[in-house]
Amino acid sequence: MIELDDRTKAIRLRAREWARELKPLALELDGDPDAIYRHLDVGIVSYLTRMPLPPEYNPDPVVIDGHRFYGTGTLERVVFAEEVAVGDAGMLLAAPGPVMSGVLIDSLGDERQKKWFYSRILERPTWTFFALTEPARGSDAGAMETTLTPADDGDGYVLNGAKRYIGNAARADIGVVFARTRPGPLGVTAVLTEASAPGFTAEPLETIGLRGLRITAMTLDNVRIAADNVLGRHLRPTQRGMWSAVQGLNRLRPGVAAFGLGIARSAYEYVRENRPGLPAWDRERLDDLGRRITGVRQLIWRAARAVDENDPAAGYLASAAKAKASRLAEDATMEALGFFGPGARLEHPLLDKLARDARAVEFMEGTGNIQKLNLFTGLLQGRLRRA
Numbered sequence: 001m002i003e004l005d006d007r008t009k010a011i012r013l014r015a016r017e018w019a020r021e022l023k024p025l026a027l028e029l030d031g032d033p034d035a036i037y038r039h040l041d042v043g044i045v046s047y048l049t050r051m052p053l054p055p056e057y058n059p060d061p062v063v064i065d066g067h068r069f070y071g072t073g074t075l076e077r078v079v080f081a082e083e084v085a086v087g088d089a090g091m092l093l094a095a096p097g098p099v100m101s102g103v104l105i106d107s108l109g110d111e112r113q114k115k116w117f118y119s120r121i122l123e124r125p126t127w128t129f130f131a132l133t134e135p136a137r138g139s140d141a142g143a144m145e146t147t148l149t150p151a152d153d154g155d156g157y158v159l160n161g162a163k164r165y166i167g168n169a170a171r172a173d174i175g176v177v178f179a180r181t182r183p184g185p186l187g188v189t190a191v192l193t194e195a196s197a198p199g200f201t202a203e204p205l206e207t208i209g210l211r212g213l214r215i216t217a218m219t220l221d222n223v224r225i226a227a228d229n230v231l232g233r234h235l236r237p238t239q240r241g242m243w244s245a246v247q248g249l250n251r252l253r254p255g256v257a258a259f260g261l262g263i264a265r266s267a268y269e270y271v272r273e274n275r276p277g278l279p280a281w282d283r284e285r286l287d288d289l290g291r292r293i294t295g296v297r298q299l300i301w302r303a304a305r306a307v308d309e310n311d312p313a314a315g316y317l318a319s320a321a322k323a324k325a326s327r328l329a330e331d332a333t334m335e336a337l338g339f340f341g342p343g344a345r346l347e348h349p350l351l352d353k354l355a356r357d358a359r360a361v362e363f364m365e366g367t368g369n370i371q372k373l374n375l376f377t378g379l380l381q382g383r384l385r386r387a
């Protein structure tokens with residue numbers, strides 16, 4: 001069993017308080033994803049605008065019980081994300097901030113790129129995007145078709161292609177786009193991109209789950225990229241491109257698992273609050289769900305700690321955690337609806353929303369099938385012990 005230290009307990013308690021503010025706003029954001037613009041002053045949203053931001057770039061971190069928080073530790077992030085997702089995973093994902101591209105820039109950016117990116121984040125609430133998936137290249141993102149080619153006039157590069165399902169891209173100013181410079185896994189590169197660049201367009205897609213995130217279809221038509229904005233140029237070719245995407249996603253995946261866990265817990269708590277006096281059989285079913293939630297939490301914490309400790313098995317544990325948590329979220333929300341009878345989706349709109357959000361979590365950062373493929377590759381190759 002992993003026990004939390006005092007520092008992580010402090011962020012957990014604060015996140016729990018912040019999450020209470022979100023519950024009443026959850027259905028509003030679900031109905032109108034632009035509601036986020038009306039709630040930028042909500043405690044949790046303003047905290048997220050600077051998370052994660054490494055200490056050397058964040059002179060003014062959030063201080064809780066004397067502890068400074070930069071959002072850079074994975075265990076602290078998953079503990080935080082679970083609590084906030086109990087309030088509303090949609091709001092957590094809709095908030096401006098460095099999020100996924102911040103993690104990538106932390107590992108791939110040179111000094112100038114980090115300064116540029118983080119100063120934009122500190123200037124004002126700024127949405128960012130992380131554009132990897134393409135319309136025909138989701139699970140096999142390594143086969144992407146978007147290209148980065150030298151510009152005809154010799155001044156930098158041009159991006160051409162299309163990306164799809166990109167969180168927050170329609171409201172973002174800056175972000176990272178993955179593109180191909182040549183065939184093969186070493187031919188993938190990540191570039192810093194501004195949404196205001198000519199040739200960049202982003203159209204929100206109609207969605208039913210996690211609607212606050214505003215997933216987007218992006219078109220890149222000869223978008224000019226300065227040579228200085230190519231990430232990882234100071235690193236070996238094997239440490240850029242797809243390798244960096246995989247490393248970044250491994251670091252983030254326990255957090256996505258925590259969204260699933262928070263959604264499952266929200267559904268579980270909803271039943272506890274709204275169906276008192278359940279018959280013994282139903283009470284036992286609900287208690288079972290509670291035990292599953294506790295078990296998956298431990299798995300997520302273990303994966304998060306492995307990421308923080310640079311354990312080579314971290315990516316596999318993160319896949320196990322994500323697959324288990326998204327399955328749990330779907331099971332818990334469907335089971336919770338079952339406690340309220342056939343009209344539940346209409347009569348309990350919050351539960352209906354939680355079930356839709358759980359479905360979306362299944363696809364974020366790789367579906368359950370892809371996580372299982374990764375996990376079993378690790379097991380078969382002996383890189384992960386069966387514990």
Ligand SMILES: Cc1cc2nc3c(=O)[nH]c(=O)nc-3n(C[C@H](O)[C@H](O)[C@H](O)COP(=O)(O)OP(=O)(O)OC[C@H]3O[C@@H](n4cnc5c(N)ncnc54)[C@H](O)[C@@H]3O)c2cc1C
Nearest residue numbers: 130131132133138139165166167360363364365366367369
């Ligand atoms: C809410 C949300 C937010 C997202 N945010 C982002 C973002 O910010 N940036 C970004 O780049 N992308 C983002 N995505 C995209 C996400 O990463 C993809 O949806 C995901 O990788 C799956 O790709 P796909 O939708 O093309 O499905 P497909 O790859 O077409 O998969 C369809 C089905 O086939 C199965 N399948 C595919 N390949 C295999 C295989 N080899 N073996 C077994 N089964 C297989 C899958 O499990 C799935 O069930 C987001 C998606 C969602 C829903």
